[in-house]
């Protein structure tokens with residue numbers, strides 16, 4: 001099977017939180033959120049450089065619209081209590097192995113209440129149950145304890161470390177911890 005179903009445009013995480021395509025959120029709003037969180041995001045994500053500007057957020061939204069459901073770059077805004085709170089996206093590795101990678105970030109002020117754990121759990125469910133994937137991956141800087149804890153809470157298994165793989169916005173190379181969850185494990189966990 002090489003065809004991929006269209007990703008859902010609305011993913012309801014819980015009563016307070018839903019996922020919507022990033023291009024449905026005004027780029028100005030998303031940019032303001034990134035701008036406010038720039039230093040905190042830049043520690044672990046490469047895009048949040050001092051040069052990141054509104055035009056980059058606009059381009060990102062345009063590319064996300066263009067690639068939606070086609071090249072597999074499904075980028076969602078996390079909308080919490082009707083306000084954008086971060087993003088979560090899915091990137092396909094390829095058609096034949098049916099593996100995807102999930103990446104995410106959250107407004108610093110909204111950390112600590114499980115928004116991301118629940119969003120990752122829901123998107124993982126979408127990947128297995130609606131998109132028919134075989135494997136979901138998450139990667140994080142080995143020093144990114146909060147991100148690794150999200151993967152572990154959702155039930156991902158630690159696969160190992162790829163050395164000096166990640167580059168952050170400050171140009172620092174870091175070792176990357178890799179996690180995965182297989183369809184068989186997902187099915188076992190559900191029963």
Ligand SMILES: CC(C)(COP(=O)(O)OP(=O)(O)OC[C@H]1O[C@@H](n2cnc3c(N)ncnc32)[C@H](O)[C@@H]1OP(=O)(O)O)[C@@H](O)C(=O)NCCC(=O)NCCS
Nearest residue numbers: 041044104105106111112113114115116117139140146147
């Ligand atoms: C990584 C990141 C998303 C984690 O955010 P987070 O707030 O720790 O994650 P969650 O939203 O799942 O919240 C988990 C916390 O809420 C608590 N929590 C409360 N209710 C919860 C619930 N119902 N379910 C799960 N956790 C819950 C957990 O115990 C945990 O608390 P702790 O921080 O004291 O351990 C965030 O730190 C971030 O965006 N960092 C910068 C960018 C980044 O690193 N992105 C990832 C790159 S790989």
